[in-house]
Amino acid sequence: MIYFTSDNHFFHSNIIKYCNRPFANVEEMNSEMIKRWNERVDNNDTVFHLGDFGLIKSGEAPDAIKDTFDFVRKQLNGNIIFIRGNHDNQNKNRSIIESIVIEHGGKRIFLTHNPRFAKEEFLFNFAGHVHEKWQFQKLGKKSVIVNLSVEQWDYRPVEINEIWQAYAEWKRKGYKNEKTN
Secondary structure (H helix, E strand, O other): OEEEEEOOOEOOOHHHHHOOOOOOOHHHHHHHHHHHHHHHOOOOOEEEEOOOOEOOOOOOOOOOOOOHHHHHHOOOOOEEEEOOOOOHHHOOOOOOOOEEEEEEOOEEEEEEOOHHHOOOOOOEEEEOOOOOOOOEEEEOOOEEEEEOEHHHOOOOOEEHHHHHHHHHHHHHOOOOOOOOO
16 A cells, blocks of 8 residues: 655654644654554555654653654654655654655656645645645646645545545535545
8 A cells, every 4th residue: 555644743742732733742642643653554555754754852851762763763664755844854864855756546646845846747746844724725727736744634644545535525525625534
């Protein structure tokens, strides 16, 4: 299976209030997102992570985990392909990938972190960065941007066929920018 996600912001306590996440603290957020990830993703699955994985270390306490990237990554199922996000210079994600084009089911899909880099020549652009703002957005006359931020997909990676179903529902509802799931 192929999954997509973005903007976990593991170990980023302020993201809870910035994006009104339903978690009491960073430990609960991290634990719940890891749990939801592993409930869906098997070790043989591929996950495209579209940036902003987490912070480099937790500043919560002097004895806090120092290598949060490896700490979280080792707990997650799947083969993860990391696309660099604007906060990934604050963690050990050394991905050099800023964008990538994949083909799935005859559809060419442009993947990037920030939707401002989406390309109108692609029917589908997958991005993150905008968190709770919108799930789908039109780009020009024929192109669409899909927001894969965890806030839009129940804080878990989303399988590509779920994206297509949500997109079809969004179109059916007249392209209104509201969550479809």
